[in-house]
Amino acid sequence: MSTRVGVVVFPGSNCEHDVAHAVEQLGGEAELVFHDQDRLGRLDAVVLPGGFAHGDYLRPGALARFSPVMAAVTRFAAEGGPVVGICNGFQVLTEAGLLPGALQKNAGLRFLCTTVQVAVCSTKSVLTGGAQPQAVLELPVNHFEGNYTCDPATLEMLRAQDRIVLRYVENPNGSVDDIAGVSNEAGNVVGLMPHPERACDALTGGTDGAVLLRSRLSSAASAAGALIRTG
Amino acid sequence: MRFSVLVEVRLRPGIADPQGATIERALPALGFSGVEKVRVGKAVRFEVVAADEAAARDEATSMAERLLANPVIEDAEVTVISGNGRP
Numbered sequence: 585m586s587t588r589v590g591v592v593v594f595p596g597s598n599c600e601h602d603v604a605h606a607v608e609q610l611g612g613e614a615e616l617v618f619h620d621q622d623r624l625g626r627l628d629a630v631v632l633p634g635g636f637a638h639g640d641y642l643r644p645g646a647l648a649r650f651s652p653v654m655a656a657v658t659r660f661a662a663e664g665g666p667v668v669g670i671c672n673g674f675q676v677l678t679e680a681g682l683l684p685g686a687l688q689k690n691a692g693l694r695f696l697c698t699t700v701q702v703a704v705c706s707t708k709s710v711l712t713g714g715a716q717p718q719a720v721l722e723l724p725v726n727h728f729e730g731n732y733t734c735d736p737a738t739l740e741m742l743r744a745q746d747r748i749v750l751r752y753v754e755n756p757n758g759s760v761d762d763i764a765g766v767s768n769e770a771g772n773v774v775g776l777m778p779h780p781e782r783a784c785d786a787l788t789g790g791t792d793g794a795v796l797l798r799s800r801l802s803s804a805a806s807a808a809g810a811l812i813r814t815g
Numbered sequence: 816m817r818f819s820v821l822v823e824v825r826l827r828p829g830i831a832d833p834q835g836a837t838i839e840r841a842l843p844a845l846g847f848s849g850v851e852k853v854r855v856g857k858a859v860r861f862e863v864v865a866a867d868e869a870a871a872r873d874e875a876t877s878m879a880e881r882l883l884a885n886p887v888i889e890d891a892e893v894t895v896i897s898g899n900g901r902p
Contacts, residue, residue: 642882642883643885646882646885650882678887679885684887685887686885686887686888688830688831688833688888689833689834690833691831691833692833693833693834693837731831733830733831733887733888734887735887758831758833
């Protein structure tokens with residue numbers, strides 16, 4: 585049975601098909617889940633893809649967090665289901681309070697569209713469980729508001745609990761402590777600014793993202809296995 | 816009664832403000848000297864029907880907390896003015 589990954593579509597999302605394609609290429613099954621759905625159905629993992637949910641009006645993610653689907657995603661996350669937010673999805677997860685901190689405008693006030701190196705700093709999350717610690721991956725970034733910010737106490741907590749999952753090798757956007765991705769305490773909710781789904785095919789410039797998405801698929805499969813065993 | 820309300824959303828102290836820094840660097844080139852501590856925020860104005868001024872303020876404060884500001888990085892200040900006057 586292949587792993588079923590729900591890809592949430594808000595009005596203005598624009599990476600849902602990239603994510604679905606990458607998931608299917610890696611042997612998973614992708615299902616688009618629309619923002620007005622208040623139930624997720626049978627899914628093993630959820631991805632909030634990149635884009636501009638609700639036009640990013642007011643702030644990125646500020647309106648998306650009130651979508652009916654976010655209540656379902658919050659329940660899914662609370663039950664231990666793997667949830668990954670990529671780029672705009674990361675912004676939605678912080679606005680929804682599923683991840684700490686916030687994403688501000690880039691320090692240089694420029695939209696960034698480039699490939700960056702990121703180092704795997706924790707392998708305790710659903711996204712990095714299959715990666716080598718300290719591995720350096722080349723991943724595309726594509727954002728204006730990717731400057732991760734949190735207060736000093738939160739940063740200390742993230743470090744102490746090993747929740748900084750990815751750091752930029754060269755900080756492109758001013759993020760505190762070079763943070764490119766963080767997880768919740770349990771490690772089942774992860775947000776990151778780079779786009780692993782756009783680095784899953786040599787044809788389009790690299791395959792370094794595959795290790796991350798594959799981690800998520802296998803952790804989703806084992807979470808599903810655990811549910812079946814206990815249920 | 817109808818109240819006009821101003822909600823000023825500003826970055827909390829200590830949060831980096833690249834827009835403010837850019838403006839601060841640009842001003843001297845235009846001959847404005849001695850300008851410091853530039854911070855860029857948002858002003859949200861609206862009218863709301865409420866029983867009294869306190870109710871209008873409570874409503875606007877709740878809007879600011881839930882939607883208009885992100886409390887992780889922003890503070891919001893609510894000003895209520897009765898009638899059609901601009902705050």
